[in-house]
Amino acid sequence: MTNNKANTFSIIGSMKTKSKVEKSAQVVFTTCAFFAVLAVFSITLYMIINGAPALSKVGISDILFGTVWKPTASEPFYGILYVIMTSIIGTFLSILIGVPIGLFTAIFLAEVAPKKLAGIVKPAVELLAGIPSVIYGLLGLLLLNPIMYQWELLIFKNDPDHQFTGGANLISAVIVLAIMILPTVINISESALKAVPRHLKEASLALGGSHIQTIFKVMIPAAKSGIVTAIVLGVGRAIGEAMAISLVSGSSVNMPLPFNSVRFLTTAIVSEMGYASDLHREVLFTIGLVLFLFIMIINLLLTKVLKKGEKENDK
Numbered sequence: 001m002t003n004n005k006a007n008t009f010s011i012i013g014s015m016k017t018k019s020k021v022e023k024s025a026q027v028v029f030t031t032c033a034f035f036a037v038l039a040v041f042s043i044t045l046y047m048i049i050n051g052a053p054a055l056s057k058v059g060i061s062d063i064l065f066g067t068v069w070k071p072t073a074s075e076p077f078y079g080i081l082y083v084i085m086t087s088i089i090g091t092f093l094s095i096l097i098g099v100p101i102g103l104f105t106a107i108f109l110a111e112v113a114p115k116k117l118a119g120i121v122k123p124a125v126e127l128l129a130g131i132p133s134v135i136y137g138l139l140g141l142l143l144l145n146p147i148m149y150q151w152e153l154l155i156f157k158n159d160p161d162h163q164f165t166g167g168a169n170l171i172s173a174v175i176v177l178a179i180m181i182l183p184t185v186i187n188i189s190e191s192a193l194k195a196v197p198r199h200l201k202e203a204s205l206a207l208g209g210s211h212i213q214t215i216f217k218v219m220i221p222a223a224k225s226g227i228v229t230a231i232v233l234g235v236g237r238a239i240g241e242a243m244a245i246s247l248v249s250g251s252s253v254n255m256p257l258p259f260n261s262v263r264f265l266t267t268a269i270v271s272e273m274g275y276a277s278d279l280h281r282e283v284l285f286t287i288g289l290v291l292f293l294f295i296m297i298i299n300l301l302l303t304k305v306l307k308k309g310e311k312e313n314d315k
Contacts, residue, residue, distance in 0.1 A: 044292070051289030054078070054282035063286060069253040071272070071280040078283045080268070084290065086256040087265045090170060090245075091238045094177035098238075099231055101178070102185030109186070110193040111215055129183030137247030140176045141168075145248060148172050152259050165261040168250035173262065176248050177241060181234035188233065192226020193219055232302050239295055242266035265291040 055063060058078050066079020105125070109118050145167030152169070156162040196219050204214040220227065242264075250261025251271050263271070269284050269291075276284055 047285070047289045047292050050282070050285040052286075054279065054286040057279060058283065063283065064290075069268075071276070071283065076280070078279075080253075080265075080283075080287055080290070082253050082255055083263050083265055083268050083287070084294075086170065086262045087239065087291070087294065089256045090174055090177065090262070090264060091235060093174045094181060094238045095231065095235060097174065098178035098181040098234060099185055102182045102230070102234070103189050103227065105182070105186045106189035106193060107215055107220075110190045111211070111219070125183055125186050128179075129187065133180065133241060133244040134247075136176055136180055137244035140172055140244065140248035144172050144175060148259075156259070162259075163261075165250050165259065168248055168261055169259045170249065170256050170262045171258050173245050173249040173264070176244050177238045180241060180244065181237050184237055185230045185234045188230035189223070189227050192223035192230070195226065196222045228302060228305070232299055235298055235302070236295060239291065239298070240266060242270045246270055265294070 063078050063080055064084070065081050066077060067081050068077040068079045069083070070077045105121075109122060109125075113121060147167065148169060148171055149165075149167030152162075152164060152167065156164070200218050200222055201214055204218045205211070209217065245264050246267040249264065249267060251263050251267050252261040253263050253268075254260040256262050265287055268287050273281070273284055
């Protein structure tokens with residue numbers, strides 16, 4: 001009888017304890033979610049407060065559509081159109097190069113590579129993710145820029161109007177960015193492919209599909225959500241990179257042509273924030289606001305594309 005009472009008391013006590021733990025966990029999770037939303041809201045508000053004043057002082061068209069950047073001249077100009085174009089074109093080209101290579105590498109690791117070979121390639125990819133961005137910049141400066149300069153000399157040797165960059169140009173920046181986004185795209189895409197239910201692959205093979213057909217017709221569509229996430233994070237890495245790009249791009253405001261020295265939105269802030277003051281500093285915050293909006297728009301567009309694809313798959 002005593003044992004039954006003890007057992008009854010134990011069960012009730014455990015239920016009360018479980019209820020307290022669940023309530024405490026709910027409070028913790030809600031608090032964390034609140035601070036995440038608060039952080040996004042605070043960053044947005046801070047960028048608007050600090051970036052908007054220059055738009056009214058200089059003029060939206062003069063900043064966003066001006067092509068001359070001379071913030072320290074006696075008659076200053078704050079046009080960032082070429083800087084915006086460089087970021088858009090540079091990011092697009094790096095994604096165009098990096099995403100297919102990263103996706104195919106992920107497919108290789110997840111579906112094709114022997115275990116021993118995958119055991120060698122996988123740590124190498126993870127090592128790429130751990131290399132500081134300044135190292136990528138230094139390697140680009142020492143290895144890539146001299147090659148680009150030789151090409152530049154060969155292509156423009158009879159062009160007296162070309163301004164030689166020493167290899168620090170848009171192509172160098174795009175290649176470095178494409179390499180830097182590879183670990184993100186590979187790791188997340190590989191995880192997404194491995195998370196595809198095994199019965200989907202087996203059903204495709206059982207119906208007579210080849211291994212390659214199964215990968216491209218079944219597994220990649222099933223892993224599309226994770227792959228799009230990899231692309232979004234890759235875009236974020238490419239847009240937000242500053243240190244490596246400042247070393248290989250030349251950091252000059254020019255039309256974003258392949259062999260021109262160029263400046264990205266991030267490098268514009270990094271290279272001048274240290275000595276900027278007054279209106280010049282406010283315009284740099286405006287560049288930060290443009291960069292922030294640029295990233296938000298890309299994320300929203302990719303998310304919309306992903307949701308549209310999921311709806312089509314459901315149908």
